Amino acid sequence: MSWEPKIIAFLCNWCSYAGADLAGVSRLRYPPSIRVVRVPCSSRVSPAMILDALKSGADGVLVSGCHPGDCHYLTGNLYARRRFYLLKKLLEFVGLDPERVQFAWVSASEGDVFAKVVTEVTDRIKALGPNTKFRKVLRVEGKS
Amino acid sequence: MSTLTEKIREAAQKVLAEGLAEVVLGYTQGSLPYRNRVTAVNTPEETSRLIWPSFGVLNPANVLHKLKGKKVALISPGCVSRAVVVLCQEGQVKRDEVYLLGVPCPGMLDPSKVRDLGKKILRVEDDFKEKVLVVTSEGEKIVAREELLRQNCLECRHPTPPVYDELLEGEARKPSPSPYQKVEEIEAREVSARWQWFQEAVVSRCIRCYACRNACPLCYCPTCFVDDSRPQWVGKTRDPVDTALYHLVRAYHLAGRCVDCGSCEAACPMDIPLRLLTKKLEKEALSAFSFESGLDPEAPLLLTTFREEDPEDFMITQELKALGKI
Numbered sequence: 076m077s078w079e080p081k082i083i084a085f086l087c088n089w090c091s092y093a094g095a096d097l098a099g100v101s102r103l104r105y106p107p108s109i110r111v112v113r114v115p116c117s118s119r120v121s122p123a124m125i126l127d128a129l130k131s132g133a134d135g136v137l138v139s140g141c142h143p144g145d146c147h148y149l150t151g152n153l154y155a156r157r158r159f160y161l162l163k164k165l166l167e168f169v170g171l172d173p174e175r176v177q178f179a180w181v182s183a184s185e186g187d188v189f190a191k192v193v194t195e196v197t198d199r200i201k202a203l204g205p206n207t208k209f210r211k212v213l214r215v216e217g218k219s
Numbered sequence: 220m221s222t223l224t225e226k227i228r229e230a231a232q233k234v235l236a237e238g239l240a241e242v243v244l245g246y247t248q249g250s251l252p253y254r255n256r257v258t259a260v261n262t263p264e265e266t267s268r269l270i271w272p273s274f275g276v277l278n279p280a281n282v283l284h285k286l287k288g289k290k291v292a293l294i295s296p297g298c299v300s301r302a303v304v305v306l307c308q309e310g311q312v313k314r315d316e317v318y319l320l321g322v323p324c325p326g327m328l329d330p331s332k333v334r335d336l337g338k339k340i341l342r343v344e345d346d347f348k349e350k351v352l353v354v355t356s357e358g359e360k361i362v363a364r365e366e367l368l369r370q371n372c373l374e375c376r377h378p379t380p381p382v383y384d385e386l387l388e389g390e391a392r393k394p395s396p397s398p399y400q401k402v403e404e405i406e407a408r409e410v411s412a413r414w415q416w417f418q419e420a421v422v423s424r425c426i427r428c429y430a431c432r433n434a435c436p437l438c439y440c441p442t443c444f445v446d447d448s449r450p451q452w453v454g455k456t457r458d459p460v461d462t463a464l465y466h467l468v469r470a471y472h473l474a475g476r477c478v479d480c481g482s483c484e485a486a487c488p489m490d491i492p493l494r495l496l497t498k499k500l501e502k503e504a505l506s507a508f509s510f511e512s513g514l515d516p517e518a519p520l521l522l523t524t525f526r527e528e529d530p531e532d533f534m535i536t537q538e539l540k541a542l543g544k545i
Contacts, residue, residue, distance in 0.1 A: 080500040083446045121443060122471050126464045137535075143527065153525040156534075157508065161474045163533050164503045165496070166466060168406065169421075170414030179536040188545050192535055195544070207416065 080134035080200040084109040084193075085120045087152075090141035090182045097186030105190040106197040107136065116140065116148055117178075118155035122162045125176055129209040135200040139179040139192070152180070171209060174199045223271035223322065223347065227294055229447055230320050239384075240292035244279040246272040254341045257282060269294070273328045273345040276369065276485035280436035283312055286491045286530040290316050296324030297391075298371075298480035300380030301513025302436040305476050305520075311439060314516050320522045321383025323391030326364070326372035331490070333367055336360055348390070369495055371481035374398040381514045399502045400496060413455040421496075424463045424489040431468060431493050434486035437476050444468060470496035475504050475521025480515045 086092040092113050098105065110133075117140025125136045138159065140152040156206055159178045167173045177196050181189045225399035231243040247258040247268045259278045279293055280302035293299055300319050306312040324346040333343060337355025344352040351367055353360045363372075372378075376398050378391040400518075405413060429445065432438045445453045445465055452468070454461040470493075477497040484494050504510045507530050510521045531537050539545045 121467050123464075126467060127450070127452055130460050130464055142530075150525065153529070154522065155525070156529055156531055157522060157525055160507060160530055160533055161500055161503055162471060165471060165474075165500060167410075168402075168413065168496070168499045169417040169463075169467065170408075170410050170412070176536045180531075180534065181536065188536065190545050191539065194258065195539060197537060208458055209463065211454065211458055214458065 078201070078205065080108050080197060080205070081132065082109045082137055082193075082196060082200060083128040083133045084111050084137040084139065085114050085117070086111055086181075087117045087119075087147075088113055088115050089147040090145060090216040091117075091179070091185035091189065093141035094139075094185050094189040096182040097183065097187045099186075101186045103186055104188040108197045108200075109193055116146065116149035116151040116155070118148075120155070122158070125162065126166070127208070129206060130177065130211045132210050134203075134206040134207075135175045135196060137149070137177045137179065137192070137196050139181045139189075142180045142182050145182060163216040170177065172203050174203060175206060175209075181203065192219040221388070221520065223389055224269070226389070227271055227320070227322070228266050229268050230385065230387060231260060231269055231292070231294070232263045233285050234292045234318060235260075235263045236444075240290045241267070242286055242289050243292045244282060244286075245269045245294035245318075246275045246279070249274075252340050253328075253333045259286065260372075262331050268435075271322065271347070273343060273347075273351075274513050275327050276330065276481065277399060277434055277479040278436040278482045279480065280445075280480075283317070283433060284439055290318065293403040294322060295319045295383060296322050297375065297377040297380050298324075300382050301377060301478035302480060304382050305437055305478060306439075307516040308518065308520055309476075319380065319383040319428060321380040323380075323386070323389040324372075324378040325377065326368045326375065326392045328364070328367045329369040332486075336362070351499040367486075369481055370401070371479050371484070373497070374401070375479070376511070377514075382516060384465055389530035397499065400504055401492075402499050403501070405495060405499075410456075417440065418461070421466050421491050421493075422459050424491050425466065426461045426489060427457065427465065428488065430478065430486040430488065431483035432492075434482040435473070436480065436482065438469075444472075466493075466496060467527075470500060472542045473497050473509060475502040475508075476512050477501060496515065516519065 120138050128136050146152045179192050235239050243260045246255045249256045255274045307314045335358050339356035342354040374395045376394050453465050
């Protein structure tokens with residue numbers, strides 16, 4: 076059996092979660108790699124949550140929110156964009172594979188885009204292989 | 220011409236006598252020739268203990284929260300003034316409750332660089348311009364100041380405080396022409412080499428004493444995320460992943476706030492290059508958002524504001540759009 080990555084997808088309640096729902100209702104095909112966490116807004120997602128997901132064994136993280144201008148809270152996604160930009164740069168800087176953490180804008184009407192994003196993210200993480208760098212495993216003191 | 224120390228004593232005396240502040244936060248000589256300590260001075264008589272330090276490596280703004288309710292004057296080179304400005308922006312300190320005695324900063328010396336000059340350091344004489352005389356148990360040495368400066372002072376962009384109530388006379392260092400050279404050296408490496416650097420220089424050395432957090436003037440949360448137990452973001456063991464997570468989130472929490480005072484690195488017992496992580500974020504904030512921290516107490520913070528044209532080409536949807544896939 077081929078290895079399927081585990082991807083934690085933080086989806087905003089108002090756009091991307093509905094977009095994922097539409098992908099399902101429209102019977103679009105995409106890899107069964109994502110585990111969805113519904114959040115009120117993409118700006119609800121803090122860097123610690125993303126890193127915690129990787130630490131706890133996820134192979135990748137996808138955060139998706141409304142397009143700029145569509146935010147239910149008017150500007151939440153615009154704050155989030157700044158934060159994610161800086162986080163991505165920091166992760167790249169320390170040499171954590173930048174492809175493992177992905178950000179997207181998916182609206183409630185873009186079921187097809189959601190399916191394509193998940194497919195693309197899954198492919199990229201498959202190419203990287205399992206997350207071994209940033210996963211916490213049980214270790215015995217003195218042994219590596 | 221009087222020295223900076225004399226000017227500081229005179230100004231501090233005046234501030235206390237005129238009631239502009241109840242306490243003056245400055246530096247006094249520490250127990251070793253290459254140590255200076257942050258000290259609070261309450262009376263005009265005590266001001267004779269104050270000095271302009273060669274080794275003022277810890278940021279006095281860190282003590283402000285312990286002096287809440289009192290009007291405090293700070294001897295402020297660029298980084299101290301900027302830290303206070305960020306604290307004002309974040310509502311931790313009221314601007315009219317602090318009196319900033321600005322000092323054009325000639326840069327501070329790195330205690331570890333001086334310590335390495337001999338077995339026992341007996342005396343350090345600094346002219347605050349070009350040369351430093353170091354008397355060791357083996358003899359005297361005259362060293363160029365530039366060679367002994369702290370790394371963050373070499374990379375400093377604001378030696379003269381941008382905000383002050385009173386600026387003392389003096390000659391500041393010139394702003395660094397290449398503040399991000401060390402960051403760029405790491406950036407130029409391959410992904411795997413960068414990860415190896417992060418593991419070797421940061422993660423494996425760290426003993427998680429949290430001295431970097433405690434020394435930071437801008438880490439003031441009553442409960443730090445590392446002390447949270449539900450959710451427990453950072454485990455209590457020495458697991459390298461927990462340590463890596465701590466350093467990433469610590470640096471990230473200082474994005475757009477860090478004033479590069481170098482207290483974290485000075486406090487670190489393991490010589491971890493902590494500043495590189497914060498400096499990287501400083502560089503990104505400047506290049507992508509033209510933002511510099513601690514310049515204006517009225518300005519919004521980096522992450523509490525946005526622009527419509529902020530970069531978004533790092534997002535996968537924008538990438539796929541550019542490729543024509545969606």
